[in-house]
Amino acid sequence: AQSVAQPEDQVNVAEGNPLTVKCTYSVSGNPYLFWYVQYPNRGLQFLLKYITGDNLVKGSYGFEAEFNKSQTSFHLKKPSALVSDSALYFCAVALSGGYNKLIFGAGTRLAVHP
Amino acid sequence: GAVVSQHPSRVICKSGTSVKIECRSLDFQATTMFWYRQFPKKSLMLMATSNEGSKATYEQGVEKDKFLINHASLTLSTLTVTSAHPEDSSFYICSAVLTGSHEQYFGPGTRLTVT
Numbered sequence: 001a002q003s004v005a006q007p008e009d010q011v012n013v014a015e016g017n018p019l020t021v022k023c024t025y026s027v028s029g030n031p032y033l034f035w036y037v038q039y040p041n042r043g044l045q046f047l048l049k050y051i052t053g054d055n056l057v058k059g060s061y062g063f064e065a066e067f068n069k070s071q072t073s074f075h076l077k078k079p080s081a082l083v084s085d086s087a088l089y090f091c092a093v094a095l096s097g098g099y100n101k102l103i104f105g106a107g108t109r110l111a112v113h114p
Numbered sequence: 115g116a117v118v119s120q121h122p123s124r125v126i127c128k129s130g131t132s133v134k135i136e137c138r139s140l141d142f143q144a145t146t147m148f149w150y151r152q153f154p155k156k157s158l159m160l161m162a163t164s165n166e167g168s169k170a171t172y173e174q175g176v177e178k179d180k181f182l183i184n185h186a187s188l189t190l191s192t193l194t195v196t197s198a199h200p201e202d203s204s205f206y207i208c209s210a211v212l213t214g215s216h217e218q219y220f221g222p223g224t225r226l227t228v229t
Contacts, residue, residue, distance in 0.1 A: 036220070043118075043207050043220035044158075090157065101148075102218060104157045 002027045004093050006105035013081045014113050021076040021108045023065075023091030032094035033074040034102065035065055037087045044090065050074060061085070081112045116142055118210050120221035127198055128229055134194045135224045137208030143188035144210035148218065149181075152205040164191040198228040 005024045013019045025031055032051050036044040048059025055067045065076045074091060091105040117140040127133045137147055145166050150158040162183050163171040170183035180202075182194040191210075195202050205225055209218035 034217075041205075041223065041225065043120075043222040044209075046217055046219070049217065101160070101163065103160075106157045 002093065002095055002103055004091050004103055004105040006089075006091055006108045008108050009106075010109045010111060012111045012113065015083050016080050019078050019081040019085070019110065019112070021089050021091075021110060023074045023076065023105055024072050025074060025091075025093045026072065027093055027095070031074075033065075033067060034092040034094070035059065035063070035074075035076050036090045036092060038090065038107075039087050047076070047089075081110075083112045083114055086110055086112045116212055116217075116219045118208065118219045118221040120206075120208055120224050122224060123222065124225045124227075126227045126229060129199055130197055132194055132196045133198060133226060134192055135206055135208075135226070137191045137193070137210065137221050139189045139210040139219070142210070142212050144191075145188065145213055146211045147185060147191040148209045148211075149183060149191070149193050150207045150209070152207060152223070154205075158207060161193075195226065198226070200228045202226065203228045 003026045034049045035047040038044050047063050048057050050057045050067045058064045063078050065074050067074050088107050088109050090107050092102040095101045119138045121136045125133055147164040149161045151161050152158050160173050161176045164183045164185040166185045166188050172178045185191040205223050207223045208221045211218055
């Protein structure tokens with residue numbers, strides 16, 4: 001079965017420090033991987049995606065993610081966190097045979113402290 | 115560009131009534147739209163795939179007679195929760211796929227409360 005795991009319910013980081021939000025996946029075939037961010041009572045905003053090509057993907061608001069095939073991971077990173085980055089982050093994978101259909105991880109709440 | 119709207123943003127209805135939620139792609143055409151349900155502090159659960167001009171495809175465990183989906187045009191999909199019960203209270207989010215893109219664009223969500 002295809003799945004996405006976000007092992008951390010919450011990540012706490014001080015403003016200005018680097019942040020990492022972890023994601024691992026299990027799919028058959030080549031994965032299409034996505035990161036989304038959700039602010040309270042709002043829909044999801046697209047951050048970045050990996051389809052093919054360079055393993056390091058750069059996205060919105062200074063975020064980036066690295067696709068690691070051997071570790072089946074797609075961790076989200078940012079060199080210097082901002083308080084405004086505090087939100088709920090979702091990793092998602094598109095199912096093989098239908099790239100539109102997304103399976104979401106459980107979400108990780110990022111709290112950036114001043 | 116690629117903006118998706120939902121209406122209403124919040125709705126409160128009485129148990130036993132039906133409520134309709136609209137999802138519109140404002141500046142692009144979307145052959146496919148998706149409906150998700152999100153419980154508090156939980157992830158998104160895909161309910162159904164809505165394809166313009168054809169019947170929706172429902173995920174396992176989702177009652178198609180309770181959650182009616184109509185995708186009548188390339189810019190509008192509607193979700194009708196029929197005979198709503200308090201357990202249907204949730205945050206409903208739609209998304210639309212820009213044709214030729216790998217990305218889903220999400221609406222802002224609709225908070226449904228059934229009393």
